[in-house]
Each structure stands twice: as structure tokens, then as C-alpha cells.
Amino acid sequence: MNRPNVYDAIVVGAGPAGSMAAWRLASLGRRVVLLERGQHPGAKNLFGGMVYSLELRKHFPDFVTQAPIERPVTRHATYFLANGRSLNLDFSSETLGEPPYNGFTVYRSRFDRWLAERAVEAGALLVPSTVVDDLIVERGRVVGVVTRREEGELRAPVVICADGVLSLLGKKAGLIREQPRAHYSLGVREVLALPAGTIEERFQIDSGGGCAALFVGDWPGRVQGGGFVYTNRESLSVGFVAQLESLERERVSINEALEAFQRQPAVRRLIRGGERLEYGAHIVAEGGYRMRPRLVRGGMMLVGDAAGLVLAAGVLYEGVHYAMHSGVLAAETAHEALERGDLSARGLADYPRRLDASYVTRNLKAFRHVPRLLTNSRMYRVYPEAMCRVAEDFFSADAKGHAKLLPLLRRHFGKVGPLAALKDLWAAARALFF
Ligand SMILES: Cc1cc2nc3c(=O)[nH]c(=O)nc-3n(C[C@H](O)[C@H](O)[C@H](O)COP(=O)(O)OP(=O)(O)OC[C@H]3O[C@@H](n4cnc5c(N)ncnc54)[C@H](O)[C@@H]3O)c2cc1C
Structure with missing residues (x-):
């Protein structure tokens, strides 16, 4: 492993962020090594199930016939459940089923492997079954990594950390603070x-x-x-x-x-x-925009989940295409910094700037109040039940006759108290509407 200065860049972690970073650097003619602790990319990765196709459409125009897609998502259903009752908001669209699709389901073990193969095809060297334990820092700058292999030191002018949500390397580099x-x-x-x-x-x-x-x-x-x-x-x-x-x-x-x-x-x-x-x-x-760490130091950048780029906004759950986009932006910044021979924090500062100008930061900023909204226990214990009970009473025949919706809303939401209800309404409107 110890071949000093053979590589222009080291990428740690072959999830969507790391594979895209390695793919972009290799496509730009850079010598890049992609280190992954799993037996193969995706071996240890899991998620909910849906990938938005935004990045794939842009970078791999043939992905519809090549990527391991399970099903395009043509129906989005949101259920509110309480004590055996269920109220459902349902959206479906034939258009969403037309290639190149808006989004689709995948198994991460297959999808991550396929994406890493794109990086290898472009010229990156993928080294699986390799855990990175530490960074090599010289004169304040990251100049390589220490792997859990014999003679496991590997050096390069820039290290891109795509090691996921608990990013050990991000913490070691002092970029990620302890989060609540x-x-x-x-x-x-x-x-x-x-x-x-x-x-x-x-x-x-x-x-x-x-x-x-x-x-x-x-x-x-x-x-x-x-x-x-x-x-x-x-x-x-x-x-x-x-x-x-x-x-x-x-x-x-x-x-x-x-x-x-x-x-x-x-x-x-x-x-x-x-x-x-x-x-x-x-x-x-799930902290969203508020938990974003510092993304750059001399010789090193954080991408994907390591950079806190997940939008967990209730019905919107997005991380994979943010990871892919950040990987590409970091790779392009690294390429230009290598060209200039300036891998200092200032030389890499274009990466956070580009990320801030992208849809990733726009989305995270737009929904930055959602995480706080979702810690409110009434969102789980009170409102789903109240919604279900309004529906149940509305659809129930009664000798007194059908109540109209306003009295039903008063009856079931009234328990919350006007002040708390107003506060919650304002918090929900701020988080989701404007
Ligand atoms: C339950 C759940 C449901 C989700 N649902 C969705 C969804 O439906 N849609 C969506 O877009 N997002 C979803 N997400 C978020 C999404 O999974 C992440 O945002 C995305 O995987 C981030 O990609 P990444 O490449 O940054 O990190 P990861 O996918 O976590 O990849 C990190 C890689 O680094 C490797 N690695 C880690 N440490 C080391 C080390 N020290 N040395 C070498 N390799 C290392 C890991 O093995 C892994 O391959 C969900 C997440 C969870 C947990």
C-alpha cells in the first residue's frame, strides 16, 4: 500500500458520495484510489429505498437501462395512523413512470456496487475490505491516510472523506464537532x-x-x-x-x-x-442545515453524510443524490486545486461555495426548521389521532345527523388548547410552507 505520491487523491468510502467523487476525478484524468471497508461497495449500506435520478440523468444518460433499478416510484402515499385508524394522502402519476424517471427504488448493495464500477471504469482504483483508521497530518495539512493493512499508509495531496454519518475521519480532522x-x-x-x-x-x-x-x-x-x-x-x-x-x-x-x-x-x-x-x-x-460541519481543511474535504447532507423532512427523505452531488463538486474543486498546486484550506474553499450555490444547500436551508418541528411530541401523539377522529366522525352515520367539518375540527383539535395549537400551526407553516 505504501507507494508515496502515486495518487492525486484518496477517497475514503465507496457509498454514493465517494464513488461519484472518485468517478469525477478519474474522468478528469486524475489518479485516484477509492478505499472501502466493506467486502464490496454497498455490502454494509442500507437506506429506506428511493433514489432521485437528478444526478444520474446528468452524468450517466444511459442509466435507465444499466443501473440496477427496482421500480420507478409512481405513487407517493402518506398515512396518518392512530389506534387502528388510518387517513391517507395519496398522489400517483403516470408521468413519474416515464424514463428517465423522477426517482426509483434500489437495493443499496447492488446500486452502490454499480456506481463504484462507474468509477473503476473511468480509471479509479477501488480497494475494498480496507478500513481507514486515521489521517496523516504534516505541517497542519492532511497528506494521507492510515489503513488497517500491513504497511497501510497511503499518501496523496488531497483526501476526500465520504465515510458516512459517523465520519471518524471528519472528527479526527477537527471538522465535525460533537452533536447533540x-x-x-x-x-x-x-x-x-x-x-x-x-x-x-x-x-x-x-x-x-x-x-x-x-x-x-x-x-x-x-x-x-x-x-x-x-x-x-x-x-x-x-x-x-x-x-x-x-x-x-x-x-x-x-x-x-x-x-x-x-x-x-x-x-x-x-x-x-x-x-x-x-x-x-x-x-x-436528522439535524439538517443546522448541523453542517466545516467542510474543508488543508488537504481534506467532507462529502455526503459525513458533511451532514441529509434532508429528513417527514415526507421528504433525501440523502443519496445530495451525496452524489457533493462528491462531484468536491472532485471538481480538488482537480482545479491540483492544477494550481494549492491544496490549502483556501485553495479548496470553492467546494463549500459551490455547495452553497447548489440545490443541496438550497433544500437544506429551505427546510431547516423541520427538524425542530419533528421533535414536538404532538406531531405524533395528538395530530394524527385528531385527523383520524375527524374523518371517522365525518364518515359515521348518527341519529343526531352528520356534524360539519368545523365543529368536528373544534371537537378533536380543541383538546390541544388554542395557544399550543397556534404555536404548532406557525411552526408547521414556517417549516413547510414559506
Ligand atoms: C433508514 C434510512 C433510510 C434512508 N432513506 C433514504 C431514502 O429513501 N432516500 C435517500 O435519498 N436517502 C435515504 N437515506 C439517507 C442515505 O442513505 C444517505 O444520505 C446516503 O447513503 C449517504 O451517502 P454517503 O456516500 O455519504 O454515505 P454512505 O452511504 O453511508 O457510505 C459511506 C461508505 O463509507 C464506508 N466507510 C465508512 N467508514 C469507513 C472507513 N473508516 N474506512 C473505509 N470505508 C469506510 C462505508 O462502508 C460506506 O460504504 C436513508 C438513511 C437511512 C439510515
């Missing part, structure tokens, strides 16, 4: 096998479509979080993301939270008979 626990959630996801026809019938999609279903509610155990079900071709990705603090406070394990979610009648009907193929858990950083 409230910024983190724990996600668990299992893959359940079901025949394609059953999936299409239950999710009201045709063979060229797919569904992303998200669930908000008052879960048994009072855990604050939400569930999801994404349709793959012949399986479902079913999971639950819970705020770490609420799991600890309620003394509920993430497995118990997942089971409670799966017992909800509206969920049970969708996943019934599914045979478990995979299971895994992963931390998610």
Missing part, C-alpha cells in the same frame, strides 16, 4: 419477499410502477418517529426511523418499535406474508 443526540435517529429496515403481482395489487400500481409509502402516528411505546414501505420488484423495504432520545426515554428498542409499526392494521395489510430476506440498522443524522 437530538440530531440523530436510528433507522431499521428489513426486506420482505413477495411476488410482483401481490405487490402491484396491494399498492395499486402496475408492473412499470412503484410506491413510496410513509407513515406518521402515535406508536405503541410512544416512540417519536415514522415508518416506511418502499416497493421493489419482488420485495418490500419496510422500516422505521426513531429519534434516539425518544427510544432512550421510553426504554423501547428499535426492534420493538419496528414490530409495533408492523402490527398497525394499515401496515399489516400491505406486508402480510412477506418473507424476511435482510435486516439491518443504521444511524441517520
Whole structure:
């Protein structure tokens, strides 16, 4: 491993951020090595299930026929659940099923592998089964990494850290500060096998479509979080993301939270008979824009989840294409800095500038108030139930006659109290509307 100055750049982590950084650098003619701790890219990675195609459309125009796509997402359903009741907001569109698609479901083990192959095809050297433990710092500048291999030091003028949400290297470099626990959630996801026809019938999609279903509610155990079900071709990705603090406070394990979610009648009907193929858990950083670390120091840049680039805004859950975009921007900045021979923090400062001018920062900024909104327990314990009860009363026949919606809203939302309701309404409007 110890071949000084052979590489222009080292990329740590072959997730979407790292593979795109390595692909872009190699495409620009740079010698780049991509280090991944898993046996192959994606081997250790899991997520909910949907990738937006934005970056793929731009960089790999043939991706529709080449990438391991499960199903394009043509239906988005949001369920509010409470005590056996369910109210559903449903959107579906044929247009979303037309190539090159808006977004689609994937298995990360296949998708990440495919993306890393693009980097290798462009000339990057992929070294799997290699854990990076440390940085080599000389005269205040990062000049390489230490891997857990014999003679495992590797040097290059620039290191791009794409090592994910808990970024050990970002912390070692002093770029990432200790974050409050409230910024983190724990996600668990299992893959359940079901025949394609059953999936299409239950999710009201045709063979060229797919569904992303998200669930908000008052879960048994009072855990604050939400569930999801994404349709793959012949399986479902079913999971639950819970705020770490609420799991600890309620003394509920993430497995118990997942089971409670799966017992909800509206969920049970969708996943019934599914045979478990995979299971895994992963931390998610949900602090959004407020938790963004410093992204650059001399010889080093942070990309993807390591840079806190995840939008967890309830019905919007986005990280993969942000990771890909940040990887490309960091690679282009590194390439130009190498050209100028200036790998100092100032020489790499274009990367945060470009990121700030991109849709990634625009989205994170636009939804920056959402994380606080989602820590409000009424969003889980009160409002889903109130919405369901309004619907139940509205659809129930009664000898007194049907109540109109305003009295029903007063009856069920009135319990909150006018001040708290106004505060919540303002917080929700600020987070989501303007
Ligand atoms: C439960 C859950 C559901 C989600 N749902 C969605 C969704 O539906 N859509 C969406 O867009 N996003 C979703 N996300 C977010 C998304 O998964 C991330 O934003 C995205 O994976 C970030 O990519 P990345 O390349 O930065 O990091 P990662 O995908 O985490 O990749 C990091 C890579 O670095 C490697 N690595 C780490 N440390 C080292 C080391 N020391 N040495 C060598 N290699 C190392 C890892 O093995 C891994 O391959 C979800 C996340 C979770 C947890």
C-alpha cells in the first residue's frame, strides 16, 4: 500500500458520495484510489429505498437501462395512523413512470456496487475490505491516510472523506464537532419477499410502477418517529426511523418499535406474508442545515453524510443524490486545486461555495426548521389521532345527523388548547410552507 505520491487523491468510502467523487476525478484524468471497508461497495449500506435520478440523468444518460433499478416510484402515499385508524394522502402519476424517471427504488448493495464500477471504469482504483483508521497530518495539512493493512499508509495531496454519518475521519480532522443526540435517529429496515403481482395489487400500481409509502402516528411505546414501505420488484423495504432520545426515554428498542409499526392494521395489510430476506440498522443524522460541519481543511474535504447532507423532512427523505452531488463538486474543486498546486484550506474553499450555490444547500436551508418541528411530541401523539377522529366522525352515520367539518375540527383539535395549537400551526407553516 505504501507507494508515496502515486495518487492525486484518496477517497475514503465507496457509498454514493465517494464513488461519484472518485468517478469525477478519474474522468478528469486524475489518479485516484477509492478505499472501502466493506467486502464490496454497498455490502454494509442500507437506506429506506428511493433514489432521485437528478444526478444520474446528468452524468450517466444511459442509466435507465444499466443501473440496477427496482421500480420507478409512481405513487407517493402518506398515512396518518392512530389506534387502528388510518387517513391517507395519496398522489400517483403516470408521468413519474416515464424514463428517465423522477426517482426509483434500489437495493443499496447492488446500486452502490454499480456506481463504484462507474468509477473503476473511468480509471479509479477501488480497494475494498480496507478500513481507514486515521489521517496523516504534516505541517497542519492532511497528506494521507492510515489503513488497517500491513504497511497501510497511503499518501496523496488531497483526501476526500465520504465515510458516512459517523465520519471518524471528519472528527479526527477537527471538522465535525460533537452533536447533540437530538440530531440523530436510528433507522431499521428489513426486506420482505413477495411476488410482483401481490405487490402491484396491494399498492395499486402496475408492473412499470412503484410506491413510496410513509407513515406518521402515535406508536405503541410512544416512540417519536415514522415508518416506511418502499416497493421493489419482488420485495418490500419496510422500516422505521426513531429519534434516539425518544427510544432512550421510553426504554423501547428499535426492534420493538419496528414490530409495533408492523402490527398497525394499515401496515399489516400491505406486508402480510412477506418473507424476511435482510435486516439491518443504521444511524441517520436528522439535524439538517443546522448541523453542517466545516467542510474543508488543508488537504481534506467532507462529502455526503459525513458533511451532514441529509434532508429528513417527514415526507421528504433525501440523502443519496445530495451525496452524489457533493462528491462531484468536491472532485471538481480538488482537480482545479491540483492544477494550481494549492491544496490549502483556501485553495479548496470553492467546494463549500459551490455547495452553497447548489440545490443541496438550497433544500437544506429551505427546510431547516423541520427538524425542530419533528421533535414536538404532538406531531405524533395528538395530530394524527385528531385527523383520524375527524374523518371517522365525518364518515359515521348518527341519529343526531352528520356534524360539519368545523365543529368536528373544534371537537378533536380543541383538546390541544388554542395557544399550543397556534404555536404548532406557525411552526408547521414556517417549516413547510414559506
Ligand atoms: C433508514 C434510512 C433510510 C434512508 N432513506 C433514504 C431514502 O429513501 N432516500 C435517500 O435519498 N436517502 C435515504 N437515506 C439517507 C442515505 O442513505 C444517505 O444520505 C446516503 O447513503 C449517504 O451517502 P454517503 O456516500 O455519504 O454515505 P454512505 O452511504 O453511508 O457510505 C459511506 C461508505 O463509507 C464506508 N466507510 C465508512 N467508514 C469507513 C472507513 N473508516 N474506512 C473505509 N470505508 C469506510 C462505508 O462502508 C460506506 O460504504 C436513508 C438513511 C437511512 C439510515
